[in-house]
Amino acid sequence: xxxxxxxxxxxxxxxxxxxxxxxxxxxxxxxxxxxxxxxxxxxxxxxxxxxxxxxxxxxxxxxxxxxxxxxxxxxxxxxxxxxxxxxxxxxxxxxxxxxxxxxxxxxxxxxxxxxxxxxxxxxxxxxxxxxxxxxxxxxxxxxxxxxxxxxxxxxxxxxxxxxxxxxxxxxxxxxxxxxxxxxxxxxxxxxxxxxxxxxxxxxxxxxxxxxxxxxxxxxxxxxxxxxxxxxxxxxxxxxxxxxxxxxxxxxxxxxxxxxxxxxxxxxxxxxxxxxxxxxxxxxxxxxxxxxxxxxxxxxxxxxxxxxxxxxxxxxxxxxxxxxxxxxxxxxxxxxxxxxxxxxxxxxxxxxxxxxxxxxxxx
Ligand code: PHB
Numbered sequence: 001x002x003x004x005x006x007x008x009x010x011x012x013x014x015x016x017x018x019x020x021x022x023x024x025x026x027x028x029x030x031x032x033x034x035x036x037x038x039x040x041x042x043x044x045x046x047x048x049x050x051x052x053x054x055x056x057x058x059x060x061x062x063x064x065x066x067x068x069x070x071x072x073x074x075x076x077x078x079x080x081x082x083x084x085x086x087x088x089x090x091x092x093x094x095x096x097x098x099x100x101x102x103x104x105x106x107x108x109x110x111x112x113x114x115x116x117x118x119x120x121x122x123x124x125x126x127x128x129x130x131x132x133x134x135x136x137x138x139x140x141x142x143x144x145x146x147x148x149x150x151x152x153x154x155x156x157x158x159x160x161x162x163x164x165x166x167x168x169x170x171x172x173x174x175x176x177x178x179x180x181x182x183x184x185x186x187x188x189x190x191x192x193x194x195x196x197x198x199x200x201x202x203x204x205x206x207x208x209x210x211x212x213x214x215x216x217x218x219x220x221x222x223x224x225x226x227x228x229x230x231x232x233x234x235x236x237x238x239x240x241x242x243x244x245x246x247x248x249x250x251x252x253x254x255x256x257x258x259x260x261x262x263x264x265x266x267x268x269x270x271x272x273x274x275x276x277x278x279x280x281x282x283x284x285x286x287x288x289x290x291x292x293x294x295x296x297x298x299x300x301x302x303x304x305x306x307x308x309x310x311x312x313x314x315x316x317x318x319x320x321x322x323x324x325x326x327x328x329x330x331x332x333x334x335x336x337x338x339x340x341x342x343x344x345x346x347x348x349x350x351x352x353x354x355x356x357x358x359x360x361x362x
Contacts, residue, residue, distance in 0.1 A: 004308045004316060005333055008049070010292040011220030011259030013168050015049035015093055015315075018308055019329050020262075022296050022319035023052045023097040023171070023225070027129065027348045029069035032057070034079040038069075039086045040355045044326035046092030049315065052171050052225075052262070053083075055099035055178075058158035060111045062179070064101030064137075065129045067348060071096055071158045077165045084166035095169040095223065096162045098155060098213065102179030103140035106130050115141045119182045119189040119196070125234055129347065145193055148205060155209045159216040169221030169259055172206075172213055174249075176227050176268055177237055180206050184249065185239040199248045207252055219257040223294070226250075227264035229280050242280055250288045260292040262317065269319070272297055283312070301332050327359040336360055 005017050028038055042051060056071040057063040063070070070076045080096065087094045103118035108130050110116060118140035127134045143151065155172070162170050174180040182188045183205045189196050195204050214222045228246040231237045239245045250261060265282055266272035273279065286293050295307055296317035304316040322328050323346070324339040331338060345353020 001309050004305045013093055013259055017049040018315040019049050020315050020317040021045050021048040021051040021322040022317040023054055024319055025054050027067040029067050032070040033075055034069045034083055037351050037355055039083045042083050043086035043090050045322055046087045046090035047329045051094040053096045055097045055173050058098050058100055059154040062100035063109050064105035066131060071161050077161050080165035093168045095171050096167045097171045097173050098158050099173040100179035102182045104137055106135055107138045117141050117143045119191055152208045152212050156212040156216055159213040163217055170217050171223040171225055173225055174206055175225045175264055176230055187237050187239055199245055203249055220259055222258050223260040223262055225262040227268055229266055230268045246285055250285050254289050258291055260294050261289050262294040265295060265297045324357050326357055
């Protein structure tokens with residue numbers, strides 16, 4: 001029987017175990033530049049089979065929260081290089097999550113204070129974190145079709161920067177109602193033309209982004225993250241037919257030879273089966289993809305071990321447990337207790353609640 005602690009090769013990336021550190025936004029990249037404290041944080045967690053970095057914006061327009069890291073300038077590449085070097089020296093593997101927030105942003109975070117861009121001009125009903133604290137997101141401007149090649153080029157450039165920075169690969173963020181999902185879902189995408197309407201049209205931008213990114217990085221070093229049932233509390237943002245939409249998406253990805261698909265099961269950071277939400281058949285989704293299948297959302301030691309032993313998944317990503325336990329792999333193996341999570345230190349700040357969680361002695 002396969003164990004969570006067994007090695008695995010996903011695409012071209014060889015991992016020491018099947019335990020993945022999930023992408024976790026921590027807002028500690030001062031002015032978008034990764035710091036030495038971030039390097040220490042990631043190095044401490046290098047015993048994960050794979051680290052997926054916090055979401056990192058692919059351009060200035062792709063940023064939606066204060067002090068998230070970028071991956072498009074020479075300064076970003078140089079700073080991330082210190083992080084990848086540290087993780088590799090400690091024996092780990094690390095991919096960077098490529099992110100465009102679309103309409104989940106605020107003008108104060110964007111160049112010259114302009115409006116965020118999206119598939120739609122309808123604002124999201126949510127807040128973001130700016131220099132002035134939590135504020136409602138700004139009304140977006142709907143992208144014209146003729147701007148989309150430029151957007152794809154931003155992903156391509158960021159993917160190239162990621163490889164220059166020494167990453168083992170990239171994960172395209174197509175989850176959590178950010179830009180790519182704003183195009184995918186019929187509850188958000190109100191376009192006509194080649195990028196709106198039918199499922200193939202709504203999935204077109206993602207397809208073009210994946211094409212560009214895999215051309216830069218190689219498909220065998222490219223993963224993708226999806227979240228078919230995530231609403232962040234706005235159930236009206238669910239697609240009208242998630243099973244058909246995400247089934248199509250995965251089917252389109254299947255022949256590309258990707259390193260993995262990473263699926264958030266249920267409500268991100270919340271219940272796996274939210275009350276009143278339609279059920280989603282994740283097993284049916286997996287059947288459409290021949291490569292490595294990475295699952296996430298509230299897995300525990302027991303359910304994570306079961307997921308891999310049963311063959312339901314090839315790998316399991318842990319989020320919050322990795323924040324408070326740099327040596328999570330050892331604790332899972334030894335069935336050791338976890339450190340308590342300091343929820344007041346999640347976003348922003350310094351090493352407190354970030355690099356000061358102790359590892360087990362000995
Ligand atoms: C957040 O900053 O709250 C955040 C970022 C990326 C995600 C989800 C949430 O995918």
